[in-house]
Amino acid sequence: MRNRSNIATVDDPNSGKGIQGLLARIEQINNEPRHIGKLSAHDNGMLEVTGFPYPLGYSGRVIATDGREINAEVVGFKGARTLMIPMVQDAPLRGGSPVFPFVKSNEAAVGDALFGRIIGPMGEPLDDKGPILATETIPLSGIEGSVMRRASVKKPIDMGIRALNGLLTIGQGQRVAVIAGSGVGKSMLINQILDGVVADVVVVGLIGERGREVNDFVQRRKEKRDGVPTITVAVPADHSPPSRLKAAHRATAIAEHFRSQGKSVVLVIDSLTRVAHAQREIGLAAGEPPTMKGYPPSALSMIPRLIERAGNDSETGGSITAIYTVLADGDDLDDPIVDSARAIADGHIILSRSLAEQGIFPAIDIGKSISRVAVDIIDDAHQDAQIHFRRLWSVYEENRDLVLMGAYQAGSDPQIDEALAQWPVMVKYLKQKPRELINFQSSISDLFNLFDP
Numbered sequence: 001m002r003n004r005s006n007i008a009t010v011d012d013p014n015s016g017k018g019i020q021g022l023l024a025r026i027e028q029i030n031n032e033p034r035h036i037g038k039l040s041a042h043d044n045g046m047l048e049v050t051g052f053p054y055p056l057g058y059s060g061r062v063i064a065t066d067g068r069e070i071n072a073e074v075v076g077f078k079g080a081r082t083l084m085i086p087m088v089q090d091a092p093l094r095g096g097s098p099v100f101p102f103v104k105s106n107e108a109a110v111g112d113a114l115f116g117r118i119i120g121p122m123g124e125p126l127d128d129k130g131p132i133l134a135t136e137t138i139p140l141s142g143i144e145g146s147v148m149r150r151a152s153v154k155k156p157i158d159m160g161i162r163a164l165n166g167l168l169t170i171g172q173g174q175r176v177a178v179i180a181g182s183g184v185g186k187s188m189l190i191n192q193i194l195d196g197v198v199a200d201v202v203v204v205g206l207i208g209e210r211g212r213e214v215n216d217f218v219q220r221r222k223e224k225r226d227g228v229p230t231i232t233v234a235v236p237a238d239h240s241p242p243s244r245l246k247a248a249h250r251a252t253a254i255a256e257h258f259r260s261q262g263k264s265v266v267l268v269i270d271s272l273t274r275v276a277h278a279q280r281e282i283g284l285a286a287g288e289p290p291t292m293k294g295y296p297p298s299a300l301s302m303i304p305r306l307i308e309r310a311g312n313d314s315e316t317g318g319s320i321t322a323i324y325t326v327l328a329d330g331d332d333l334d335d336p337i338v339d340s341a342r343a344i345a346d347g348h349i350i351l352s353r354s355l356a357e358q359g360i361f362p363a364i365d366i367g368k369s370i371s372r373v374a375v376d377i378i379d380d381a382h383q384d385a386q387i388h389f390r391r392l393w394s395v396y397e398e399n400r401d402l403v404l405m406g407a408y409q410a411g412s413d414p415q416i417d418e419a420l421a422q423w424p425v426m427v428k429y430l431k432q433k434p435r436e437l438i439n440f441q442s443s444i445s446d447l448f449n450l451f452d453p
Contacts, residue, residue, distance in 0.1 A: 037099035040081065046285050047072055047084040049099050057141070059105030060084065065092040071105060071122060073242040076286040085282055087121075087240050106141075108250045109134035110257035115201075115229040118218055121247040126234060127218075138257055140249045142309050151312035153346065153373040157264075157321055158440040160196015161189075163364050163430050165443035167386055168349060169374040172264060173312035173319035176371070177272070177341040180351030180363075181331035187213060188434060189351070189362050190270055190325060191220055196437040199228050199321070200263040205251030206234040207244050208274025228266070241278035248275045252309050259318035266321050267310055273327040276303060276337045292336040300336060304344045333368075347371040360431055367394045385447045393426060395419040425450060 037052025039062060052060060054074055061069040062084075070091045076083040086093070109123050111134040118127040125132055153171035164170055180186050187209075194202060206214050214234045221230050231254055235247040248269055255267040269275065279299040288296035310322035326341045331353060342348045347370055355363035367390065375383060396419040402408045403420065410417060429450055432438065438446075 034101060036101075037082065039093060039095055039097040039099060041095070042093055044285065045085060045089055047086060047093070047099075048078060049082045049084055050080065052082040052084075052099055052101075054082065054101060057106060059102045060099045061102050062086065062091075062093055062099050063097050065094055065097075069100075071102065071242075072099070073105075073246075075242075075282050083286055085240065085242050085285060087243050089240050104137075105246075106139060107137040108140050108253040108257075109137050110254050111135050114231045114254065116231075118232045118234055119250075121233070121235045121239070121243040121250060123250065136257070138253055140246065140253050142249075142253060142256055143260075149314050151314035153312065153377060156377045156440065157266075158196070158198040159193050160198075160437040160439065161192060161362065162432055162438040162443040162446060163362060163366070164193075164349070165438070165440045166429070166447040167366055167389060168347065168364070168369055168371045169378050169382075169386075170321065170347070170371060171373040171377045172321055173310075174346045174371070174373050175307050175310050175322045175324070175344075177324050177326050177338075177345040177348040178351065179326045179328055179333065179338055179342065179348055181328050181353055184351045184353050184356045185361060185363055186325045186327075186351065187217075187270065189349075190268055190323065191217065192362070192432075192434060192437075193323065194221070194230070194266075194268065195224060195227070195435065196439075197228065197266050199266040201255075201258045202228045202230040202266045202268070203251050203255040203258075204230060204232045205248050205267075205269045206232065207247050207269060207271060208235070208237045208239075208277070209270065211236045211238075237274070241281040244274055244278035245282070248272075248306060252306060255320045255322075256309060259313055259320050260316055262316045262318045264319050264321070266323070268323045268325075269306075270325045271327055272303065272306075272324040272341055273329075273337050275306070276300075295336050300340050303337065303340045307341070307344050346373050355430075360427060361434060362430070362432065364430065366390060366430070367397050381448070382444055385444075385450075388451070389426065389429075389447070391415075392419045392422050396423050396426075422451065 035051060035053055037049040039047060040050050041048035056074055058074045060072050062072050064070050071087040072084040074082055075085050109132060113133045117125060117132060120126050153173045155172050156169050157172040159165055159170055170176060178186055178189060206217060214236060233247045233251040235243050251269065255265045258265045276299050279302045280295050283296035283298040284290060288298055290296055310320040312319045324341060326338050328338050329335055350365045350368040351363045352365040395415050399408065399416050429446060
């Protein structure tokens with residue numbers, strides 16, 4: 001069982017957490033044995049270090065020839081040697097360089113001081129606003145707890161998007177995968193969700209995105225000055241695999257901290273595929289055997305471990321509503337990462353390239369998308385309206401080619417006739433301007449009135 005690690009503050013002289021407690025902790029750290037390793041080999045981005053007996057996931061700092069301290073993470077072992085991957089791939093390293101342990105690399109600084117800040121994978125500030133004066137740290141890998149603390153999803157959360165509120169109702173504490181190919185509108189949809197979502201805190205992990213997109217996202221969040229307090233963890237695509245992996249765990253750890261305070265947190269990881277790619281590179285470099293599409297077992301097992309950290313906490317009443325974007329390579333919905341995310345998440349939103357090419361935003365394929373908790377958080381009338389909409393949508397999709405070829409004669413099937421007649425109305429309901437926000441009640445009211453004569 002891992003426990004929270006509080007950094008002592010000056011205004012807490014009693015209870016052993018003030019100056020005296022801090023000095024005692026410093027003395028304890030100084031008295032602990034400190035093993036300094038030595039770089040013995042560097043092969044294809046993998047470092048072999050001797051005299052560094054630390055466990056998996058532990059980090060160290062290698063002294064480069066230009067004087068820089070390069071962070072590296074333990075990913076495996078080869079006999080008595082420790083295998084590490086550096087955070088900077090092109091650093092000038094040479095044999096015999098010292099490797100120092102770096103304890104704080106496995107901890108995430110948390111607290112209200114992070115509000116409005118943009119930080120990197122190691123928790124370093126990226127926004128030129130000075131140091132982050134956080135007063136508490138928690139493990140990057142999360143705080144272990146009883147599975148019985150995970151509460152059910154019981155109430156909806158307003159996403160500000162009509163199609164999600166009305167047709168794919170998302171619950172507070174739900175884990176959702178947004179699945180699409182490249183260029184179909186995942187980032188636009190995420191930005192619009194963050195513009196309208198109702199929550200106490202938003203934590204965003206921009207993992208493996210283009211540097212320009214990171215800047216665009218930050219600028220858009222600055223425009224929403226009256227929005228929800230947002231914390232952004234960013235690592236562009238040109239950073240090393242351990243950096244991308246640590247950024248995802250850091251964002252999740254920060255969200256867990258605010259959930260433990262009883263707050264409603266929205267966590268966005270964009271994208272989960274880039275995180276899996278990072279784990280794939282690490283696993284293959286460490287000698288793991290590739291399986292489906294070259295993914296080693298560690299890449300596929302990492303997805304449920306990461307997603308399962310989100311959800312509701314029955315003791316504190318806090319929640320993490322998590323949204324993970326998943327890139328379907330080549331629009332392949334049977335990709336191993338897509339399949340793993342879809343299996344463990346509480347629902348998935350499929351974006352259609354066909355709808356996007358027609359200028360429909362958000363391009364949500366209602367027939368292929370589902371919210372697994374919707375039936376538990378909406379009333380019977382709302383559920384009936386959803387079923388009616390989905391039935392007509394599916395009937396139209398199944399018979400569209402038949403109609404376009406002229407092989408269907410009107411009046412042959414009442415369901416097909418109704419679907420053809422209502423299709424423009426359904427598309428109109430789905431459409432929403434990129435910066436338009438529609439609240440939960442309006443979304444439901446529009447759905448009820450959709451098929452009224």
